Amino acid sequence: MVAQGVSKAFGSLVAVSEVSFALGPGVTALLGPNGAGKSTLLRMLCGLSVPTTGSIAVAGADPRTSSAARAQIGLVPQQDGVFERDSVRSFVELAATLGGVTDIKSATDQALERVELDGPLDRPLGSFSKGMRQRAKIASALVHDPSVLFLDEPLNGLDPRQRRSMIALFHDLGEQGKTVVVSSHVLDEVERFGSNVLVIARGRLAAQGDFRAIRSLMNDQPLRFRLTCTETLKVAAALVGGGLATGIEIIGDSIELTTVDAPLFRARVAMVCKHYDARLYELSPLDEDLESVFRYLVS
């Protein structure tokens, strides 16, 4: 999937501006604060909305005009709306029929099985819980075996066990060679999808790639570490005195510190501890998680 110079304007408001990227197989998380333009971008990627400028290609064609491209797309939209009077089974069968699947029954059974939907599948969708409807939407997106999947807040309404199961399913799909794009605002959930992210901030592409690699490239942002050791006062004083740490907070047996030169700090911290006969138990980064990276990128 390739987006080339994609922009979208609503009158004078530019929702997405000059976004370019290419995505291949695997799971990619689409991140951004509310109003950043993620949903608009996702809609354009599916062909649901026309870019003001730029172009989008899925499987080599524009999904807005090409049936062949749309046949390669599966979408779980964010909105709750489903055909309320349809049963779960007929909802998924409809997707299979319209998707050009030949063995509709078998494909439907498989899709329902993959999302672990069983029970009274002939009841109207409107009578089911949000979690059941969400899984029906996922089954409907999978039933025609698309090569590109767009999942907009796909874990909404699911209980923790179902969330784990769906995350495993998305991983499986990525490993099978499908391009899976997941938009979610719950960052610790997104972190479980994998490390590949596409960050949108104020309508622009702020970063793309492995978020840990992105963090390591952010030289202008000091890194924070937690150091657990004995002789905390001596070690802390030495770290500040030696210019290895710019900010220090001692919390019990731990030191939380900020450094502007992480490689140098990592290389020398053990020597400092040894110098003061301090026993070093743990050294862990505090802001290499997705939430910190995201905060830096969009701030």
Added chain:
Amino acid sequence: MNQFLAIYKLVLKHQVTRGRVILVVLATVLFAVLGRIARGESDPTETVVGVLALLGQGLIIPVICLLLGSGSMGDWHNDETLVYVWLRPVRRIIVAAAATAAAITVAIPATVLPMVAAVAMSGEVGNGVLRGTITSTLAITVAYTAVFTLLGLLVRKPLPFGLIYVFVWELFISRTAEGAQRLSINSYGASMLSRATDISLDFAGRGQTATIIVPVAVALAAIALSSARLNRMEVA
């Protein structure tokens, strides 16, 4: 063909709601009462045909077609379920044709029943009244439903727009000039009814061939425009 049938069945399933059934029952009862009243008039045939032309074809039929037609794809548009059909690799003309066909399938009994009830209760089933009522109702039902199906895709709130069209154009402006009458669907129904019953109606100057061809052409054009609209619209 499978895709056409799938969409056709989907629309059918969602068209028949309790509220709409109640509306049709009420319309049928109302027209049965009007037919019974016409029976007591000095010229029951002329009275019942007048009621059918003005209240039936001029008002009730377009309103029923508006409710059913605008809801066929318009409901998907409004409740954001259109995406489940739009994003599939189905030709837009198939979607438009199937949805319109399903809306017409439901609209036909919904419009024919009240009209036939009026004729039956008036006792004037002969002299071409029943035949003319059914054929003219069918013709304008097909045209109105297709037009309102298109309207459901064009605007988010089709009911006020549709009612303005019915009251302002069909019931008012189009009756003021011969040229405007040609652009009124109602005029073709009235002409068909007038010809079948041999009763003169003010609004019935269309030729026999036109009364058949124009409603069908309007329906086909509306389907083509619905297809084009599906191609160009932004989907939520």
